[in-house]
Amino acid sequence: MAMKVKEVAELASISVRTLHHYDEIGLLIPDEVTSAGYRLYSDANLEQLQQILFFKELDFSLKEIKNIITNPSFNPEEALNMHRLILLEKRQRLDQMIATIDRTVLHVRGEIKMTAKEQFEGFDFSQNPYEQEARERWGDHAVDHANQKLHNKSTTEQKALSDQMNEIYKHLASLRHTEPASAEAQAGIQEWYTCLNLMGSYSPEAFRGLGQMYVDDERFTRNIDQFGDGLALFMRDAMAVFADQNK
Known part of the structure; x- marks a missing residue:
């Protein structure tokens, strides 16, 4: 069922003014506008809005988001899966670094003995195996943004x-x-x-x-x-x- 702009704004926790702006710049154009001028958003519009907000959370500019999601080769599922893999790999490395810190504290106290190799576990920042594929897919700039934040x-x-x-x-x-x-x-x-x-x-x-x-x-x-x-x-x-x- 089509949703009015106020309903969509409340659903996505954004302002009506933001939705109007997205429409004006051609980023998110509602599938229907009534004779009275009311914007009506379809399910497809909502899916596109989710993608917009997802990339916006990663600090992409609206211009960059428009270029990405309007590209004929853009695959929304691929984008979500790739970003999730990047974040999971990053999170796994962070967990390893936290574990290294905990062991190092015990090492400093003299409670355990760490090898030199163990003291640096988790410090290889060059090994996210999903990054190169993402860079080839959307370019370095997109991945640089994707690496800046972890999901909440x-x-x-x-x-x-x-x-x-x-x-x-x-x-x-x-x-x-x-x-x-x-x-x-x-x-x-x-x-x-x-x-x-x-x-x-x-x-x-x-x-x-x-x-x-x-x-x-x-x-x-x-x-x-x-x-x-x-x-x-x-x-x-x-x-x-x-x-x-x-x-």
């Missing part, structure tokens, strides 16, 4: 998701010497598929493609294989079997 999730939620991902990686690492098509391996890779679909929307074929990237892109391989040598290759093969079995 609670610390508890962030920690829970990070812990879940790490536990799955560890479990799969323990299975990496088994056959990728074995029931145990497929049960483990099913957990990974389910986890990824909490963050985005992956078809079995997209899941297969992601697995191939784990091997083709050394940044993926390096990050994944920290849980066990050969894990990236094992996951690629297991994800391919999963895709074949779930066509």
Whole structure:
């Protein structure tokens, strides 16, 4: 059902004046205007507004947002999934750095002994395996903005998701010497598929493609294989079997 401008403003927690401005600059044009001049927004308009506000939260200018979302090649789902992956990778690294700080405090107190390598865990800022793909997709400027902020999730939620991902990686690492098509391996890779679909929307074929990237892109391989040598290759093969079995 079409919504009036005031209703949309209240729904999205923005001002009516903002919606009028978006219309005036051609960023968000309502699908219908009544004979009395009332703007009516369709479901498609609301979806577009969500995208606009998403990019605006990342500090994109309105001009940049318009250029991105009006590009014929723009895929809203792809944009959301890519940004989520970048943020999750960043969050995982931050969690690791926090853990390093906690261990370092104990090290300074003399309660534990850290190796030189352990003292610098989490400090490699060059290893977000999703950044290059995003840079190629939307350009450096877009990714620079995407790296500036984390979404407003609670610390508890962030920690829970990070812990879940790490536990799955560890479990799969323990299975990496088994056959990728074995029931145990497929049960483990099913957990990974389910986890990824909490963050985005992956078809079995997209899941297969992601697995191939784990091997083709050394940044993926390096990050994944920290849980066990050969894990990236094992996951690629297991994800391919999963895709074949779930066509």
